[in-house]
Amino acid sequence: MNVSSSLCSAFELSIVSANAPADECAICGQRTAESVSVKSLIKSATGNIPDTFRGRHACLPCATAFGESRLLTGSLLILHGEGLRPMVSKESALKEGRPCWRDLIFGMVLETSTIAVITSNTKRRLWTQAVVSTVGKTWRPLFVDGDTDRLLTVSIMRLRECLDLIEQVYALGFSKQVIAVSLWTGLAPKTLLVIGMERITQFESVLSAWRGTDEFILALFVAQKEATS
Numbered sequence: 001m002n003v004s005s006s007l008c009s010a011f012e013l014s015i016v017s018a019n020a021p022a023d024e025c026a027i028c029g030q031r032t033a034e035s036v037s038v039k040s041l042i043k044s045a046t047g048n049i050p051d052t053f054r055g056r057h058a059c060l061p062c063a064t065a066f067g068e069s070r071l072l073t074g075s076l077l078i079l080h081g082e083g084l085r086p087m088v089s090k091e092s093a094l095k096e097g098r099p100c101w102r103d104l105i106f107g108m109v110l111e112t113s114t115i116a117v118i119t120s121n122t123k124r125r126l127w128t129q130a131v132v133s134t135v136g137k138t139w140r141p142l143f144v145d146g147d148t149d150r151l152l153t154v155s156i157m158r159l160r161e162c163l164d165l166i167e168q169v170y171a172l173g174f175s176k177q178v179i180a181v182s183l184w185t186g187l188a189p190k191t192l193l194v195i196g197m198e199r200i201t202q203f204e205s206v207l208s209a210w211r212g213t214d215e216f217i218l219a220l221f222v223a224q225k226e227a228t229s
């Protein structure tokens with residue numbers, strides 16, 4: 001199964017009809033017996049068209065997924081064949097009846113096959129850059145936020161370790177911006193007094209070893225303050 005056919009089956013999309021001959025798919029590159037012309041796709045959809053197509057015809061699953069310009073934009077996760085639209089904020093996720101990333105990260109079973117798009121961008125069609133990847137030592141979620149726009153390579157165990165650390169620090173009142181750079185940034189005398197120099201020094205020394213890793217980038221993005229699970 002490739003990305004688009006997994007999406008179609010997980011989100012139970014009805015596959016569009018062909019209107020063009022056999023070709024290589026302009027999105028996923030797979031050889032397809034019948035296709036949909038890219039021209040007709042672009043007409044029916046708006047959004048980031050350039051860079052998506054390398055050719056004139058798309059396979060039916062890619063054409064179908066491409067047409068879902070609302071459902072298949074923003075964060076996505078295919079897990080156990082089910083299509084999920086996770087959120088970062090645990091509170092909002094609870095309200096919407098959707099899962100949140102940090103809970104999923106702690107809950108996902110090793111060796112499970114996934115497709116993951118983790119982003120703050122709710123408008124862009126990002127699945128075309130995503131890959132099928134197994135939860136384990138080299139899990140590969142697509143991550144798009146701020147300056148980062150690429151597939152990460154994370155060890156799920158290390159990711160959990162890093163997330164646990166960041167959430168401990170976050171719960172103490174440090175902002176994500178500060179955790180990203182240094183706990184000493186703009187440190188208020190009151191915080192220093194309450195938490196103590198020794199504890200801050202310890203946390204900062206462990207955090208500094210994580211900064212710059214893909215695990216850190218992702219953990220910081222999904223971390224929640226009230227991490228009760």
Ligand SMILES: [Zn+2]
Pocket residue numbers: 004025026027028029030058059060061062063
């Ligand atoms: Zn395709």
